Amino acid sequence: xxxxxxxxxxxxxxxxxxxxxxxxxxxxxxxxxxxxxxxxxxxxxxxxxxxxxxxxxxxxxxxxxxxxxxxxxxxxxxxxxxxxxxxxxxxxxxxxxxxxxxxxxxxxxxxxxxxxxxxxxxxxxxxxxxxxxxxxxxxxxxxxxxxxxxxxxxxxxxxxxxxxxxxxxxxxxxxxxxxxxxxxxxxxxxxxxxxxxxxxxxxxxxxxxxxxxxxxxxxxxxxxxxxxxxxxxxxxxxxxxxxxxxxxxxxxxxxxxxxxxxxxxxxxxxxxxxxxxxxxx
Ligand code: AMP
Numbered sequence: 001x002x003x004x005x006x007x008x009x010x011x012x013x014x015x016x017x018x019x020x021x022x023x024x025x026x027x028x029x030x031x032x033x034x035x036x037x038x039x040x041x042x043x044x045x046x047x048x049x050x051x052x053x054x055x056x057x058x059x060x061x062x063x064x065x066x067x068x069x070x071x072x073x074x075x076x077x078x079x080x081x082x083x084x085x086x087x088x089x090x091x092x093x094x095x096x097x098x099x100x101x102x103x104x105x106x107x108x109x110x111x112x113x114x115x116x117x118x119x120x121x122x123x124x125x126x127x128x129x130x131x132x133x134x135x136x137x138x139x140x141x142x143x144x145x146x147x148x149x150x151x152x153x154x155x156x157x158x159x160x161x162x163x164x165x166x167x168x169x170x171x172x173x174x175x176x177x178x179x180x181x182x183x184x185x186x187x188x189x190x191x192x193x194x195x196x197x198x199x200x201x202x203x204x205x206x207x208x209x210x211x212x213x214x215x216x217x218x219x220x221x222x223x224x225x226x227x228x229x230x231x232x233x234x235x236x237x238x239x240x241x242x243x244x245x246x247x248x249x250x251x252x253x254x255x256x257x258x259x260x261x262x263x264x265x266x267x268x269x270x271x272x273x274x275x276x277x278x279x280x281x
Contacts, residue, residue, distance in 0.1 A: 061127030
């Protein structure tokens with residue numbers, strides 16, 4: 001597997017693949033690779049000849065009070081995981097390589113940012129869209145896989161691809177969980193043992209809400225949101241950032257039980273923010 005650290009080398013490498021008529025499947029990540037990332041790699045492999053992973057903790061998508069500096073990093077582990085799962089190349093650019101000077105241009109996401117993480121993390125999705133657009137330009141992938149763990153991100157990037165007529169297909173991949181239901185996340189390593197022990201309740205409660213909607217014990221929208229908030233408050237020591245039920249992928253309230261919907265939640269522990277969601281199907 002090739003480890004590439006510069007934009008120039010990455011462009012040359014990908015251009016050659018295209019000249020050789022190889023299709024590229026791309027999995028962008030912030031590193032600290034886990035089995036959720038691996039499932040994305042496996043999905044990408046199904047759609048393309050070559051697999052390229054990027055590992056880049058993108059400062060542009062972190063707010064000033066967020067966990068950019070404490071975000072877990074382990075380059076050796078990323079190299080090992082990417083190699084083990086058959087990546088042709090791992091792109092690990094230093095920050096100065098992606099952002100050599102202050103940006104004069106960035107992507108402004110104008111739909112789907114007034115809810116969920118967009119509401120509580122102003123500018124976050126502009127940072128995500130900007131780095132993903134840059135990565136798409138460098139790598140020119142045929143397909144790129146994004147996890148439903150970050151459902152809002154996947155929906156927003158799909159829209160960006162449509163809006164900018166980008167020649168890449170966004171492939172969504174399901175959430176991978178620990179045996180106890182906790183969604184895998186690089187951030188889980190920052191949970192205290194007590195937080196880790198209670199955290200699976202987040203998914204359990206979302207699952208219970210889904211069942212109650214299916215048997216019409218809860219109506220879609222505010223009633224469900226309030227029920228989930230009550231349950232979370234009784235169960236978790238974390239602060240609840242949001243619980244929202246929306247149509248998916250439009251991310252519009254109010255959802256009806258008939259439409260495709262998502263119930264998404266974010267909770268904040270002392271040092272760790274967890275997000276999770278459940279969808280109708
Ligand atoms: P991250 O490194 O956390 O920025 O995530 C990189 C990609 O992996 C994103 O598309 C995420 O949605 C996806 N991802 C992260 N955790 C999971 C998970 N538990 N299951 C599936 N995909 C995931």
